Amino acid sequence: xAKKKPHRHGWNSYxxxxxxxxxxxxxxxxxxxxxxxxxxxxxxxxxxxxxxGTVLCHADVVLEVEKYLQGRRTPRGLxxxxxxxxxxxxxxxGKGNVLRYDNGHNFDEYHRHVFDVVTGKEIxxxxxDRQKFPxxxxxxxxxxxxxxxxxxx
Numbered sequence: 327x328a329k330k331k332p333h334r335h336g337w338n339s340y341x342x343x344x345x346x347x348x349x350x351x352x353x354x355x356x357x358x359x360x361x362x363x364x365x366x367x368x369x370x371x372x373x374x375x376x377x378x379g380t381v382l383c384h385a386d387v388v389l390e391v392e393k394y395l396q397g398r399r400t401p402r403g404l405x406x407x408x409x410x411x412x413x414x415x416x417x418x419x420g421k422g423n424v425l426r427y428d429n430g431h432n433f434d435e436y437h438r439h440v441f442d443v444v445t446g447k448e449i450x451x452x453x454x455d456r457q458k459f460p461x462x463x464x465x466x467x468x469x470x471x472x473x474x475x476x477x478x479x
Contacts, residue, residue, distance in 0.1 A: 340407045416469055436454040
Protein backbone atom coordinates (compact mmCIF):
# COMPACT_ATOMS: atom_id res chain seq x y z
CA UNK A 327 0.00 0.00 0.00
CA ALA A 328 1.35 3.42 -0.97
CA LYS A 329 2.08 5.87 1.81
CA LYS A 330 -0.49 8.65 1.95
CA LYS A 331 0.96 12.04 1.00
CA PRO A 332 0.45 14.63 3.79
CA HIS A 333 -2.04 17.41 3.16
CA ARG A 334 -0.16 20.56 2.22
CA HIS A 335 -1.83 22.45 5.06
CA GLY A 336 -1.76 19.51 7.49
CA TRP A 337 0.98 18.39 9.86
CA ASN A 338 4.39 18.44 8.16
CA SER A 339 7.98 18.02 9.26
CA TYR A 340 9.51 21.37 10.23
CA UNK A 341 12.80 20.59 8.48
CA UNK A 342 11.09 19.50 5.25
CA UNK A 343 8.70 22.46 5.31
CA UNK A 344 11.46 25.01 5.89
CA UNK A 345 13.80 23.46 3.30
CA UNK A 346 11.11 23.46 0.60
CA UNK A 347 9.94 26.98 1.43
CA UNK A 348 13.49 28.36 1.47
CA UNK A 349 14.40 26.62 -1.80
CA UNK A 350 11.31 28.03 -3.52
CA UNK A 351 12.04 31.53 -2.17
CA UNK A 352 15.71 31.44 -3.19
CA UNK A 353 14.96 30.07 -6.64
CA UNK A 354 11.74 31.88 -7.52
CA UNK A 355 12.20 34.12 -10.60
CA UNK A 356 9.86 36.83 -9.23
CA UNK A 357 11.76 37.17 -5.92
CA UNK A 358 14.65 39.65 -5.68
CA UNK A 359 15.40 39.26 -1.93
CA UNK A 360 13.75 38.44 1.38
CA UNK A 361 14.24 38.56 5.14
CA UNK A 362 11.87 35.73 6.17
CA UNK A 363 12.57 34.55 9.73
CA UNK A 364 11.49 31.42 11.59
CA UNK A 365 11.10 31.69 15.37
CA UNK A 366 9.83 29.08 17.81
CA UNK A 367 8.12 30.25 20.99
CA UNK A 368 6.06 28.79 23.82
CA UNK A 369 2.68 29.91 25.07
CA UNK A 370 0.56 28.24 27.75
CA UNK A 371 2.86 25.21 27.60
CA UNK A 372 2.38 24.70 23.86
CA UNK A 373 4.99 25.15 21.15
CA UNK A 374 4.43 27.53 18.24
CA UNK A 375 6.37 28.82 15.26
CA UNK A 376 6.20 32.31 13.80
CA UNK A 377 7.23 32.85 10.17
CA UNK A 378 7.42 36.50 9.20
CA GLY A 379 9.23 38.98 7.05
CA THR A 380 9.23 40.79 3.75
CA VAL A 381 9.81 39.53 0.23
CA LEU A 382 10.98 42.12 -2.30
CA CYS A 383 9.80 41.17 -5.77
CA HIS A 384 10.14 42.43 -9.31
CA ALA A 385 7.66 45.09 -10.52
CA ASP A 386 8.27 46.88 -7.17
CA VAL A 387 5.98 44.41 -5.37
CA VAL A 388 6.54 43.98 -1.63
CA LEU A 389 5.05 40.85 -0.06
CA GLU A 390 4.61 40.94 3.72
CA VAL A 391 4.35 37.50 5.29
CA GLU A 392 3.00 36.64 8.73
CA LYS A 393 2.17 33.02 9.60
CA TYR A 394 1.67 31.22 12.90
CA LEU A 395 2.03 27.48 13.23
CA GLN A 396 1.33 24.93 15.95
CA GLY A 397 4.26 22.70 16.82
CA ARG A 398 4.53 19.25 18.31
CA ARG A 399 7.29 16.74 18.79
CA THR A 400 6.91 13.08 17.83
CA PRO A 401 8.14 10.31 20.14
CA ARG A 402 11.23 10.07 17.89
CA GLY A 403 11.96 13.79 18.34
CA LEU A 404 10.78 14.98 14.92
CA UNK A 405 9.19 18.43 15.02
CA UNK A 406 5.86 18.63 13.20
CA UNK A 407 4.16 21.91 12.35
CA UNK A 408 0.77 23.01 11.04
CA UNK A 409 -0.24 26.56 10.11
CA UNK A 410 -3.34 28.00 11.75
CA UNK A 411 -3.04 31.73 10.95
CA UNK A 412 -1.99 33.30 7.65
CA UNK A 413 -1.49 36.79 6.25
CA UNK A 414 0.19 37.47 2.95
CA UNK A 415 -0.15 41.08 1.79
CA UNK A 416 1.36 42.20 -1.52
CA UNK A 417 1.56 45.90 -2.27
CA UNK A 418 3.43 48.43 -4.34
CA UNK A 419 4.76 51.22 -2.13
CA GLY A 420 3.11 54.53 -2.96
CA LYS A 421 0.32 52.81 -4.90
CA GLY A 422 -1.38 50.37 -2.55
CA ASN A 423 -2.30 46.72 -2.14
CA VAL A 424 -2.42 44.33 -5.07
CA LEU A 425 -3.15 40.94 -3.46
CA ARG A 426 -3.90 39.67 0.04
CA TYR A 427 -4.62 36.26 1.49
CA ASP A 428 -5.57 35.95 5.15
CA ASN A 429 -7.62 34.17 7.76
CA GLY A 430 -7.04 36.49 10.69
CA HIS A 431 -10.75 37.08 11.26
CA ASN A 432 -11.61 33.39 11.56
CA PHE A 433 -9.08 30.55 11.59
CA ASP A 434 -11.46 28.35 9.55
CA GLU A 435 -12.29 30.94 6.88
CA TYR A 436 -9.72 31.90 4.28
CA HIS A 437 -9.92 35.11 2.24
CA ARG A 438 -8.49 36.17 -1.10
CA HIS A 439 -8.51 39.89 -1.91
CA VAL A 440 -7.41 41.28 -5.28
CA PHE A 441 -6.93 45.03 -5.71
CA ASP A 442 -6.77 47.24 -8.77
CA VAL A 443 -3.12 48.23 -9.11
CA VAL A 444 -3.98 51.72 -10.35
CA THR A 445 -6.80 52.71 -7.97
CA GLY A 446 -6.04 50.47 -4.98
CA LYS A 447 -9.72 49.48 -4.79
CA GLU A 448 -10.63 45.92 -3.98
CA ILE A 449 -11.94 44.26 -7.15
CA UNK A 450 -12.26 40.65 -5.97
CA UNK A 451 -13.09 39.10 -2.61
CA UNK A 452 -13.39 35.34 -2.25
CA UNK A 453 -13.87 33.02 0.69
CA UNK A 454 -11.86 29.83 0.27
CA ASP A 455 -11.81 26.57 2.17
CA ARG A 456 -8.56 25.20 3.62
CA GLN A 457 -8.11 22.86 0.63
CA LYS A 458 -8.12 25.77 -1.84
CA PHE A 459 -5.94 28.11 0.21
CA PRO A 460 -2.62 28.49 -1.65
CA UNK A 461 0.81 27.79 -0.26
CA UNK A 462 3.45 30.51 0.02
CA UNK A 463 5.10 29.46 -3.30
CA UNK A 464 1.64 29.41 -4.98
CA UNK A 465 1.18 33.06 -3.96
CA UNK A 466 4.56 33.99 -5.44
CA UNK A 467 3.50 32.24 -8.68
CA UNK A 468 0.18 34.14 -8.69
CA UNK A 469 1.93 37.49 -8.19
CA UNK A 470 4.38 36.72 -10.96
CA UNK A 471 1.53 35.78 -13.31
CA UNK A 472 -0.37 38.98 -12.42
CA UNK A 473 2.56 41.19 -13.32
CA UNK A 474 3.72 39.23 -16.34
CA UNK A 475 0.16 39.53 -17.70
CA UNK A 476 0.19 43.30 -17.16
CA UNK A 477 3.60 43.52 -18.92
CA UNK A 478 2.10 41.75 -21.95
CA UNK A 479 -0.55 44.46 -22.42
